[in-house]
Amino acid sequence: MDLVLATGIQALSGIATLLLISLGLAIVFGMMRVINLAHGEFLMLGAYSAILAVQAGINLWVAMLVVAPLCVGLFGVVVERLVIRRLYGRMVDTMLATWGLSLALIGAVTMIFGNTVAGFSAPLGSVQIGAYSTSGYGLFLIAATMVLLAAVWAVLRFTPAGLIARGTMQNAGMAAALGVPTERVYALSFAAGAAVSGLAGALIAPMSGVVPTMGTAYIARSFITVITGGAAMLAGTSSAAGLLGSVNTLGTFVTTPVLGEVLMLAVAILLLRLLPQGITGRFFRRSL
Amino acid sequence: MTKYFRDGGGDAVAVDFFPLDVTNFGPAIQKIQAAKPDMVVSALVGGAHVSFYRQWAAAGMKSRIPMASTTFGGGNESLLLSPEEGDGIVCAFSYFQEVDNAANKAFLEKFRAKLGANTPYLGAELAMRSYTGMRLWAEGVKRAGTTDRMKVIEALGSGISVDGPPGRTMLDPKTNHVTLDVYVAEVKNRGFNVLQHFPNSPPADTQSVCDLQKEPNANRQVVVDVRI
Numbered sequence: 001m002d003l004v005l006a007t008g009i010q011a012l013s014g015i016a017t018l019l020l021i022s023l024g025l026a027i028v029f030g031m032m033r034v035i036n037l038a039h040g041e042f043l044m045l046g047a048y049s050a051i052l053a054v055q056a057g058i059n060l061w062v063a064m065l066v067v068a069p070l071c072v073g074l075f076g077v078v079v080e081r082l083v084i085r086r087l088y089g090r091m092v093d094t095m096l097a098t099w100g101l102s103l104a105l106i107g108a109v110t111m112i113f114g115n116t117v118a119g120f121s122a123p124l125g126s127v128q129i130g131a132y133s134t135s136g137y138g139l140f141l142i143a144a145t146m147v148l149l150a151a152v153w154a155v156l157r158f159t160p161a162g163l164i165a166r167g168t169m170q171n172a173g174m175a176a177a178l179g180v181p182t183e184r185v186y187a188l189s190f191a192a193g194a195a196v197s198g199l200a201g202a203l204i205a206p207m208s209g210v211v212p213t214m215g216t217a218y219i220a221r222s223f224i225t226v227i228t229g230g231a232a233m234l235a236g237t238s239s240a241a242g243l244l245g246s247v248n249t250l251g252t253f254v255t256t257p258v259l260g261e262v263l264m265l266a267v268a269i270l271l272l273r274l275l276p277q278g279i280t281g282r283f284f285r286r287s288l
Numbered sequence: 289m290t291k292y293f294r295d296g297g298g299d300a301v302a303v304d305f306f307p308l309d310v311t312n313f314g315p316a317i318q319k320i321q322a323a324k325p326d327m328v329v330s331a332l333v334g335g336a337h338v339s340f341y342r343q344w345a346a347a348g349m350k351s352r353i354p355m356a357s358t359t360f361g362g363g364n365e366s367l368l369l370s371p372e373e374g375d376g377i378v379c380a381f382s383y384f385q386e387v388d389n390a391a392n393k394a395f396l397e398k399f400r401a402k403l404g405a406n407t408p409y410l411g412a413e414l415a416m417r418s419y420t421g422m423r424l425w426a427e428g429v430k431r432a433g434t435t436d437r438m439k440v441i442e443a444l445g446s447g448i449s450v451d452g453p454p455g456r457t458m459l460d461p462k463t464n465h466v467t468l469d470v471y472v473a474e475v476k477n478r479g480f481n482v483l484q485h486f487p488n489s490p491p492a493d494t495q496s497v498c499d500l501q502k503e504p505n506a507n508r509q510v511v512v513d514v515r516i
Contacts, residue, residue: 258304
């Protein structure tokens with residue numbers, strides 16, 4: 001029994017991590033069709049902001065939940081204004097520019113802070129489940145991901161700002177004709193995506209190796225999740241994260257970590273072969 | 289590692305390999321909890337794999353199963369972890385900044401005097417080995433009396449050594465590897481606490497399969513037999 005429960009928690013934790021690291025990318029890609037190759041570095045910046053804030057004596061929770069999304073969100077505003085705005089509708093150019101941005105960010109952070117930064121350990125201790133013990137922070141991460149997902153959904157579904165954002169996403173020309181300042185909507189969407197990435201980076205910081213190149217370990221995974229998810233950014237990303245996360249975790253349990261990764265990629269490739277538009281190209285089409 | 293465990297009278301309960309970008313070690317940690325080994329030996333490398341040590345500590349495993357590593361510290365991993373995550377991991381390298389001998393003390397003093405406030409933490413062997421390698425070459429040049437490539441190579445093959453902060457490093461002409469001192473240390477407060485010192489450890493595994501004096505122009509790949 002405790003084995004089933006502990007394994008279930010690991011699977012949930014795998015799904016939550018995948019969802020958390022992909023959500024910011026999903027917002028930017030889903031709203032604006034901008035492929036942000038610097039997404040991994042946004043996560044890294046979130047982790048660094050949290051760590052530096054903690055080192056400066058700020059409370060750990062404030063650092064993770066407030067400082068990191070704020071810093072990376074503001075950085076997103078700057079990036080949107082300087083780079084992304086000039087390249088709307090030019091997908092390949094945007095990819096090239098954001099890839100350059102990602103390299104520049106890795107270089108800049110290495111130059112300023114060096115290759116190492118003294119991280120903080122995960123709060124909340126450990127939880128005993130029968131013969132197994134798991135980290136309390138891991139459980140918090142699952143809950144935080146669900147709250148974040150619900151919050152993004154609620155904003156998009158129930159607030160006027162969400163309505164305007166969705167309208168702009170569906171038909172920017174029509175929205176502009178109705179007097180919506182689409183440029184500002186895009187800028188805010190990009191900043192929101194960056195802020196969510198920053199928050200995600202800060203939340204995974206106590207459970208991962210925070211180094212300037214840490215984004216590279218996450219970027220491929222988050223892209224696979226978002227692309228497999230398809231057009232509907234929330235339903236797509238969460239269903240893809242649910243599927244790929246559980247395949248990865250259970251595959252790792254039953255076989256080896258190497259095969260666990262291979263299985264996850266194989267499922268993603270198979271899915272995209274069968275459903276080229278992603279999961280939400282066929283299912284949950286009308287969802288967000 | 290399995291071979292050395294068995295040679296030492298132990299056994300490996302299970303061996304797992306991880307792709308370099310794996311960041312979620314939850315399943316691995318749970319497998320270890322189920323197998324209940326007496327100790328865990330990690331050969332993980334890279335930034336992503338640092339996640340293992342953090343998730344291990346977060347799951348409360350640090351006080352239950354001791355850990356050793358042949359790689360931890362080589363990339364200054366100890367600086368990334370907080371003391372409660374890192375302290376107690378046992379590592380082995382041919383140098384740690386904390387090695388206690390006169391040569392190391394004198395070296396560190398000069399190093400600090402030169403770099404002042406910007407002095408980096410040297411940690412485990414990587415930086416020191418590059419420095420020692422350079423000094424071995426310089427020794428070869430001195431003996432050859434010239435920087436001519438072939439003459440320096442011949443001089444390097446004539447059995448040279450340098451004394452430095454890690455102890456004595458001797459170039460072994462049979463393998464082009466070095467005989468050096470090895471230290472065992474435990475992680476302590478983002479640094480290391482040296483526990484044991486093994487002077488003059490030869491590159492025994494390579495010597496068992498390679499002899500460049502007999503075969504100076506050997507160009508095949510040799511594999512150390514670790515079958516058990």
